[in-house]
Amino acid sequence: MGIFDFLAGEFIDVIHWTDDTRDTMVWRFEREGHEIKYGAKLTVREGQAAVFVHEGQLADVFTPGLYMLETNNMPVMTTLQHWDHAFQSPFKSEIYFVNTTRFSDLKWGTKNPIICRDPEFGPVRLRAFGTYTIRVGDPARFLSEIVGTDGEFTMDEISFQIRNIIVQEFSRAIAGSGIPVLDMAANTRDLRV
Numbered sequence: 001m002g003i004f005d006f007l008a009g010e011f012i013d014v015i016h017w018t019d020d021t022r023d024t025m026v027w028r029f030e031r032e033g034h035e036i037k038y039g040a041k042l043t044v045r046e047g048q049a050a051v052f053v054h055e056g057q058l059a060d061v062f063t064p065g066l067y068m069l070e071t072n073n074m075p076v077m078t079t080l081q082h083w084d085h086a087f088q089s090p091f092k093s094e095i096y097f098v099n100t101t102r103f104s105d106l107k108w109g110t111k112n113p114i115i116c117r118d119p120e121f122g123p124v125r126l127r128a129f130g131t132y133t134i135r136v137g138d139p140a141r142f143l144s145e146i147v148g149t150d151g152e153f154t155m156d157e158i159s160f161q162i163r164n165i166i167v168q169e170f171s172r173a174i175a176g177s178g179i180p181v182l183d184m185a186a187n188t189r190d191l192r193v
Contacts, residue, residue, distance in 0.1 A: 015050075015069075016043035017097040025103075025136065026143065026153035029095040036093050042067040047101040049139040054093040061140050096147070098139035103155055106132050108163040114171045118181045126181070128170055134162065 015036070017027050043066055044050045050062040109129030118124045136142045147153045173191045174184075 013037055013040045014043065015040055015095055016045070017048065018045070019099060021154075023103070023155040024152060025099050025155055025158070026147045026150065027097045027099075028149075028151040029097065030151065036069060036095070038070060040069045042069055042095065044097075047099065049098045049100050049136075051096045051098060051139050051143050052093060053096065053143075058140055058144060059093070096143055098136055098142060100136050100139065102133050102135045104131075104133040106134065106155070106159060106162075108132055108166045110167050110170070114174055116175055116181070120180060120182070124181050126174060126184075128167075128174075132162070132166060 015029050017029065019027065042050060042062060044062050044064050046064045048064060051058060052060040052062065107129070108131070110127050113125035113127050116124055116126055146158065150157070170191075177187075177191055179187050179190060
Protein backbone atom coordinates (compact mmCIF):
# COMPACT_ATOMS: atom_id res chain seq x y z
CA MET A 1 0.00 0.00 0.00
CA GLY A 2 1.55 3.26 -1.14
CA ILE A 3 1.27 6.72 0.41
CA PHE A 4 -1.42 7.73 -2.09
CA ASP A 5 -3.55 4.67 -1.20
CA PHE A 6 -3.21 5.55 2.47
CA LEU A 7 -4.12 9.20 1.91
CA ALA A 8 -7.07 8.30 -0.34
CA GLY A 9 -8.45 6.20 2.50
CA GLU A 10 -8.02 9.08 4.92
CA PHE A 11 -9.85 11.65 2.78
CA ILE A 12 -12.81 9.57 1.58
CA ASP A 13 -15.80 10.71 3.58
CA VAL A 14 -18.63 10.25 1.08
CA ILE A 15 -20.21 6.82 0.75
CA HIS A 16 -22.53 6.19 -2.20
CA TRP A 17 -23.35 3.74 -4.99
CA THR A 18 -24.40 4.19 -8.59
CA ASP A 19 -25.21 1.06 -10.57
CA ASP A 20 -25.12 0.77 -14.33
CA THR A 21 -25.37 -3.02 -14.61
CA ARG A 22 -29.17 -3.31 -14.23
CA ASP A 23 -28.84 -6.72 -12.59
CA THR A 24 -27.02 -5.96 -9.31
CA MET A 25 -29.31 -6.40 -6.33
CA VAL A 26 -26.81 -5.78 -3.51
CA TRP A 27 -23.40 -4.10 -3.47
CA ARG A 28 -21.07 -3.79 -0.46
CA PHE A 29 -19.09 -0.58 0.02
CA GLU A 30 -15.45 -1.70 0.21
CA ARG A 31 -12.89 0.17 2.27
CA GLU A 32 -9.52 -1.03 3.54
CA GLY A 33 -10.03 -2.39 7.04
CA HIS A 34 -13.76 -1.63 6.86
CA GLU A 35 -13.12 1.65 8.70
CA ILE A 36 -15.81 4.27 8.25
CA LYS A 37 -15.11 7.69 9.66
CA TYR A 38 -17.40 9.12 12.27
CA GLY A 39 -19.24 11.94 10.48
CA ALA A 40 -18.90 10.43 7.00
CA LYS A 41 -21.68 11.31 4.57
CA LEU A 42 -23.87 8.54 3.25
CA THR A 43 -25.91 9.18 0.10
CA VAL A 44 -28.77 6.77 -0.52
CA ARG A 45 -30.50 7.38 -3.84
CA GLU A 46 -34.11 6.73 -4.81
CA GLY A 47 -34.54 3.03 -5.52
CA GLN A 48 -31.93 2.09 -2.91
CA ALA A 49 -31.62 1.30 0.76
CA ALA A 50 -28.37 1.13 2.72
CA VAL A 51 -27.99 -1.57 5.35
CA PHE A 52 -25.41 -0.81 8.02
CA VAL A 53 -23.70 -3.89 9.53
CA HIS A 54 -21.44 -3.51 12.55
CA GLU A 55 -19.30 -6.42 13.77
CA GLY A 56 -21.52 -8.89 11.93
CA GLN A 57 -24.73 -7.53 13.40
CA LEU A 58 -27.33 -5.65 11.38
CA ALA A 59 -27.43 -2.19 12.92
CA ASP A 60 -29.51 0.24 10.82
CA VAL A 61 -31.32 0.58 7.50
CA PHE A 62 -31.19 3.92 5.70
CA THR A 63 -33.84 4.93 3.15
CA PRO A 64 -33.19 7.47 0.35
CA GLY A 65 -31.56 10.68 1.55
CA LEU A 66 -28.28 12.21 2.71
CA TYR A 67 -27.03 11.13 6.14
CA MET A 68 -24.14 12.14 8.36
CA LEU A 69 -22.98 8.97 10.11
CA GLU A 70 -22.94 10.06 13.71
CA THR A 71 -24.80 9.11 16.87
CA ASN A 72 -27.83 11.36 16.46
CA ASN A 73 -29.04 9.53 13.33
CA MET A 74 -27.84 6.01 14.18
CA PRO A 75 -29.88 5.16 17.28
CA VAL A 76 -29.28 1.42 17.04
CA MET A 77 -25.52 1.91 16.67
CA THR A 78 -25.53 4.31 19.61
CA THR A 79 -27.22 1.67 21.74
CA LEU A 80 -24.90 -1.11 20.54
CA GLN A 81 -21.69 0.83 21.12
CA HIS A 82 -22.76 3.25 23.87
CA TRP A 83 -21.67 6.11 21.61
CA ASP A 84 -23.55 8.74 23.53
CA HIS A 85 -20.38 10.60 24.58
CA ALA A 86 -19.32 12.03 21.18
CA PHE A 87 -17.14 9.13 20.10
CA GLN A 88 -15.01 10.57 17.26
CA SER A 89 -12.78 7.80 15.89
CA PRO A 90 -13.41 5.52 12.90
CA PHE A 91 -15.54 2.45 13.40
CA LYS A 92 -15.25 -0.89 11.63
CA SER A 93 -18.47 -1.58 9.80
CA GLU A 94 -19.87 -2.52 6.42
CA ILE A 95 -22.51 -0.80 4.35
CA TYR A 96 -24.55 -2.83 1.88
CA PHE A 97 -26.52 -0.95 -0.77
CA VAL A 98 -29.71 -2.79 -1.74
CA ASN A 99 -31.42 -2.06 -5.05
CA THR A 100 -35.16 -1.66 -4.27
CA THR A 101 -36.32 -1.02 -7.84
CA ARG A 102 -38.28 -3.57 -9.84
CA PHE A 103 -36.47 -6.20 -11.86
CA SER A 104 -38.90 -6.83 -14.71
CA ASP A 105 -39.35 -8.97 -17.79
CA LEU A 106 -37.69 -11.99 -16.15
CA LYS A 107 -38.46 -15.26 -17.89
CA TRP A 108 -39.66 -18.58 -16.46
CA GLY A 109 -40.82 -21.84 -18.02
CA THR A 110 -41.30 -25.52 -17.36
CA LYS A 111 -38.18 -27.48 -18.23
CA ASN A 112 -40.20 -30.68 -18.59
CA PRO A 113 -43.89 -31.09 -19.38
CA ILE A 114 -46.33 -31.30 -16.48
CA ILE A 115 -48.50 -34.42 -16.67
CA CYS A 116 -52.14 -33.81 -15.73
CA ARG A 117 -55.28 -35.92 -15.90
CA ASP A 118 -57.96 -34.43 -18.14
CA PRO A 119 -61.54 -35.79 -17.96
CA GLU A 120 -61.90 -35.82 -21.76
CA PHE A 121 -58.39 -36.65 -23.02
CA GLY A 122 -56.97 -38.64 -20.10
CA PRO A 123 -53.30 -37.96 -19.20
CA VAL A 124 -51.96 -34.85 -20.99
CA ARG A 125 -48.57 -33.18 -21.03
CA LEU A 126 -48.59 -29.40 -20.50
CA ARG A 127 -45.84 -26.86 -20.82
CA ALA A 128 -45.95 -23.27 -19.62
CA PHE A 129 -43.81 -20.15 -19.77
CA GLY A 130 -44.11 -16.48 -18.90
CA THR A 131 -42.49 -13.47 -17.30
CA TYR A 132 -42.32 -12.19 -13.75
CA THR A 133 -41.23 -9.09 -11.86
CA ILE A 134 -39.56 -8.91 -8.44
CA ARG A 135 -38.28 -6.26 -6.08
CA VAL A 136 -36.75 -6.25 -2.61
CA GLY A 137 -39.39 -5.13 -0.11
CA ASP A 138 -37.44 -5.69 3.13
CA PRO A 139 -33.72 -4.92 2.61
CA ALA A 140 -32.64 -6.06 6.09
CA ARG A 141 -34.39 -9.42 5.81
CA PHE A 142 -33.15 -9.93 2.23
CA LEU A 143 -29.58 -9.29 3.36
CA SER A 144 -29.76 -11.57 6.39
CA GLU A 145 -31.72 -14.47 4.81
CA ILE A 146 -30.58 -14.51 1.17
CA VAL A 147 -27.44 -12.45 0.49
CA GLY A 148 -25.34 -13.01 3.60
CA THR A 149 -21.87 -11.53 3.17
CA ASP A 150 -21.80 -11.58 -0.65
CA GLY A 151 -20.17 -8.31 -1.74
CA GLU A 152 -21.98 -8.17 -5.07
CA PHE A 153 -25.23 -10.11 -5.33
CA THR A 154 -26.78 -10.21 -8.79
CA MET A 155 -30.15 -11.22 -10.17
CA ASP A 156 -28.59 -14.35 -11.68
CA GLU A 157 -27.79 -15.67 -8.20
CA ILE A 158 -31.45 -15.87 -7.23
CA SER A 159 -33.35 -16.17 -10.52
CA PHE A 160 -32.86 -19.97 -10.76
CA GLN A 161 -34.37 -20.41 -7.30
CA ILE A 162 -37.30 -18.09 -8.08
CA ARG A 163 -38.02 -19.83 -11.40
CA ASN A 164 -38.10 -23.20 -9.62
CA ILE A 165 -40.58 -21.86 -7.06
CA ILE A 166 -42.82 -20.45 -9.82
CA VAL A 167 -42.78 -23.72 -11.78
CA GLN A 168 -43.45 -25.78 -8.65
CA GLU A 169 -46.40 -23.59 -7.61
CA PHE A 170 -47.74 -23.48 -11.17
CA SER A 171 -47.57 -27.30 -11.40
CA ARG A 172 -49.43 -27.60 -8.11
CA ALA A 173 -52.11 -25.12 -9.24
CA ILE A 174 -52.63 -26.85 -12.62
CA ALA A 175 -52.84 -30.31 -11.05
CA GLY A 176 -55.38 -29.19 -8.43
CA SER A 177 -57.47 -26.87 -10.60
CA GLY A 178 -59.74 -29.45 -12.22
CA ILE A 179 -60.03 -27.19 -15.28
CA PRO A 180 -60.27 -29.19 -18.52
CA VAL A 181 -57.38 -28.62 -20.95
CA LEU A 182 -59.66 -27.14 -23.63
CA ASP A 183 -60.96 -24.53 -21.13
CA MET A 184 -57.62 -23.71 -19.52
CA ALA A 185 -56.69 -20.68 -21.66
CA ALA A 186 -60.03 -19.02 -20.92
CA ASN A 187 -59.78 -19.71 -17.17
CA THR A 188 -56.23 -18.73 -16.25
CA ARG A 189 -57.54 -16.27 -13.63
CA ASP A 190 -59.12 -19.19 -11.78
CA LEU A 191 -55.72 -20.76 -11.19
CA ARG A 192 -54.69 -20.00 -7.60
CA VAL A 193 -50.97 -20.05 -7.09
